Amino acid sequence: MGTKGTEILNIDPKQMITLLNKAFADEWLAYFQYWIGAKVIKGPMKESIITELIQHSADELRHADLVANRIIQLGGIPILKPEDWYKHTNCGYDAPEDEYVTAILNQNIKGEQCAIGVYQKLMETSKDKDMITYNLALQILEDEVEHEEDLQSLAEDIELMLKHN
Ligand SMILES: [Fe+2]
Numbered sequence: 001m002g003t004k005g006t007e008i009l010n011i012d013p014k015q016m017i018t019l020l021n022k023a024f025a026d027e028w029l030a031y032f033q034y035w036i037g038a039k040v041i042k043g044p045m046k047e048s049i050i051t052e053l054i055q056h057s058a059d060e061l062r063h064a065d066l067v068a069n070r071i072i073q074l075g076g077i078p079i080l081k082p083e084d085w086y087k088h089t090n091c092g093y094d095a096p097e098d099e100y101v102t103a104i105l106n107q108n109i110k111g112e113q114c115a116i117g118v119y120q121k122l123m124e125t126s127k128d129k130d131m132i133t134y135n136l137a138l139q140i141l142e143d144e145v146e147h148e149e150d151l152q153s154l155a156e157d158i159e160l161m162l163k164h165n
């Protein structure tokens with residue numbers, strides 16, 4: 001990072017890089033969880049859920065890109081090996097072994113709730129210390145909050161549909 005850009009940090013960049021790399025691992029695993037979920041899913045309203053899952057997977061990949069760029073800007077290296085994602089992830093990975101619509105929705109809702117906590121923590125850590133990371137975490141947090149809402153409203157629609165059948 002440039003000298004003035006480093007000067008305005010009130011925190012050890014290594015501390016931010018560690019947290020950002022953990023979020024980076026989460027984003028890749030979330031990206032794949034959505035992507036593979038959209039392939040194997042079965043059950044009612046499948047088509048509209050697939051559209052949402054694909055949209056979310058694209059968002060998670062975009063988040064991984066944003067987070068990687070900030071890691072590099074801070075002088076760090078984004079995790080280079082997929083096997084290391086598991087070592088650093090906060091939220092883990094849930095394989096969609098049960099391919100039924102509600103099972104996949106629930107797994108991803110759980111993932112989004114974890115992601116919301118991750119970015120909230122990142123914002124708390126960077127507040128008044130690293131404005132750029134703070135702003136980045138806020139941007140991503142807005143998406144994750146929207147993701148949770150999208151999935152919960154789909155789960156609600158399925159529940160209503162099954163009740164009125
Ligand atoms: Fe994300």
Ligand SMILES: [Fe+2]
Pocket residue numbers: 030056059060112115143144147
């Ligand atoms: Fe998300």
